Amino acid sequence: MFEQLKAELIGRLILTGEEGYHDRRKIWNTAFDKHPAAIVVCKAASDAVAAVKFAKEKEFAVTIRGGGHHVAGTAICDGGIMVDFSEMRKVTVDLERRVAIVEPGATLGDVDAETQKYGMVTPTGTVTETGIAGLALCGGTGYLRGKYGLTSDNIVSVRMVTADGEHLQVNAQENPDLFWAIRGGGGNFGIVTSFEFQLYPLGPEVLALDVMYDYKDAKQVLRNTQAFLRTAPDEVSFNMMTFQMPAAPGVPESLHNKRVIVIAGLYAGDKDGGEKAVQPLRELAQPISDNTGIVRYTELQSRFDLAAPKNVAVAGTSLFIKEFNDEAIDALLAKIELLPRPSLLVQFWECHGKMNRIPSDATAFAVRDASFLLCFDVDYPMEEEKTFKDWIESAYETMLPYSVRKTSYLNTVRNDRQITKDTYGDNYAKLASIKHKYDPTNFFRHNHNIEPQA
Numbered sequence: 001m002f003e004q005l006k007a008e009l010i011g012r013l014i015l016t017g018e019e020g021y022h023d024r025r026k027i028w029n030t031a032f033d034k035h036p037a038a039i040v041v042c043k044a045a046s047d048a049v050a051a052v053k054f055a056k057e058k059e060f061a062v063t064i065r066g067g068g069h070h071v072a073g074t075a076i077c078d079g080g081i082m083v084d085f086s087e088m089r090k091v092t093v094d095l096e097r098r099v100a101i102v103e104p105g106a107t108l109g110d111v112d113a114e115t116q117k118y119g120m121v122t123p124t125g126t127v128t129e130t131g132i133a134g135l136a137l138c139g140g141t142g143y144l145r146g147k148y149g150l151t152s153d154n155i156v157s158v159r160m161v162t163a164d165g166e167h168l169q170v171n172a173q174e175n176p177d178l179f180w181a182i183r184g185g186g187g188n189f190g191i192v193t194s195f196e197f198q199l200y201p202l203g204p205e206v207l208a209l210d211v212m213y214d215y216k217d218a219k220q221v222l223r224n225t226q227a228f229l230r231t232a233p234d235e236v237s238f239n240m241m242t243f244q245m246p247a248a249p250g251v252p253e254s255l256h257n258k259r260v261i262v263i264a265g266l267y268a269g270d271k272d273g274g275e276k277a278v279q280p281l282r283e284l285a286q287p288i289s290d291n292t293g294i295v296r297y298t299e300l301q302s303r304f305d306l307a308a309p310k311n312v313a314v315a316g317t318s319l320f321i322k323e324f325n326d327e328a329i330d331a332l333l334a335k336i337e338l339l340p341r342p343s344l345l346v347q348f349w350e351c352h353g354k355m356n357r358i359p360s361d362a363t364a365f366a367v368r369d370a371s372f373l374l375c376f377d378v379d380y381p382m383e384e385e386k387t388f389k390d391w392i393e394s395a396y397e398t399m400l401p402y403s404v405r406k407t408s409y410l411n412t413v414r415n416d417r418q419i420t421k422d423t424y425g426d427n428y429a430k431l432a433s434i435k436h437k438y439d440p441t442n443f444f445r446h447n448h449n450i451e452p453q454a
């Protein structure tokens, strides 16, 4: 049956049992052990067109793999056709137009490495192996969000294959409804075969924030951070995380098994002017250590690569938080006390500046009024799945009253119909109608799904 598809591909088709099948079907979250009927390893945009036409005709489900990093495992399904972009990772810089032209299998590391050759950046995320495609289509928050907004806010244009196999140019002038929808609407509207992202000059050296506080001061640290955000300059963006230090070689003994709270971030401006701007974040409490200083942008961007879980099952959820007031902080810290394993990471990423000034109806990405994004990701042994998932659920329920309209970051949350609807909020109806126009049968449904509605 697959002969027809195979003949049309510039790339390869891998069927069940063929060489490479098991390697290719692995995604970041090993909890999703799925078996697609076929994997299309794309080498050109035309391979995605062929895959869509074939899958439609033969009634196969289609999934799309960018970097394969979504915690909800949407890149793969049983019995479907996985369109795999892992061999299309080229990044090209057009300095005249100040855009990066990026293939859909590129990782964040690929993008940063190429753009930095020209002293340029575009907002991405903070772990280099993450795929740019999934990240950009659902938002994308990194250390440039205060100054330049989300990754999705910086999409200048895409080429994409729609459900009827058309290969469209999508930008502010051409197919503007799709252009609105793909900036936050994820993989609902088609398969992106190429992106263009806006570029800005920054680097190669930047001022990076790197401060560690004692967890016993967490309340004071969060309170003071919330106060800092009221007047924070756009140039300063940062993530905070709390975890227990390992009792490992290389870690000072005084820190063994100690719970800490760490701030990592960036001053996205003239590096000499940054010291004053970041100073308040270095004095939120008495630091245990402070390695704030000048580093290469690419070094900062890869700083957390080793900390990211690998080859493990992960459950993850997230909530946009209105404000860390005392009640919300107490609720969170009480939940952290009950973590099923003390070494687990809880993250809070601040939200301010440009990412919050863009009107909530300007693109599909609707949450523009949070002060923090709270992320819980727990990796677990399969035999203890229930314990870890129960903790995730209870942490989510505990923090829900402090959320912004029950919204989550769709790039870091399980696949749930109500969460998806709540998160798109007032934008959902417009998204559903655009979905109906371009994908009335919900062909692209392995995602945080927007159901077509005329």
Ligand SMILES: Cc1cc2nc3c(=O)[nH]c(=O)nc-3n(C[C@H](O)[C@H](O)[C@H](O)COP(=O)(O)OP(=O)(O)OC[C@H]3O[C@@H](n4cnc5c(N)ncnc54)[C@H](O)[C@@H]3O)c2cc1C
Pocket (backbone or CB within 6 Å): 028, 064, 065, 066, 067, 068, 069, 070, 071, 073, 074, 075, 076, 085, 104, 124, 125, 126, 127, 130, 131, 132, 133, 134, 135, 136, 137, 139, 140, 141, 142, 186, 187, 188, 190, 191, 192, 193, 308, 309, 411, 412, 446, 447, 448
């Ligand atoms: C270790 C780690 C670190 C992370 N750090 C950050 C961070 O700093 N900032 C942040 O914002 N997020 C972060 N994330 C979350 C990240 O944004 C999501 O996991 C995102 O989905 C990754 O994209 P991907 O291409 O790797 O995903 P995939 O799993 O490949 O794809 C997820 C979904 O995106 C859609 N999609 C992918 N490619 C295409 C395409 N070409 N066309 C159309 N739709 C497509 C599909 O619906 C697909 O199901 C992180 C995740 C991990 C695991």
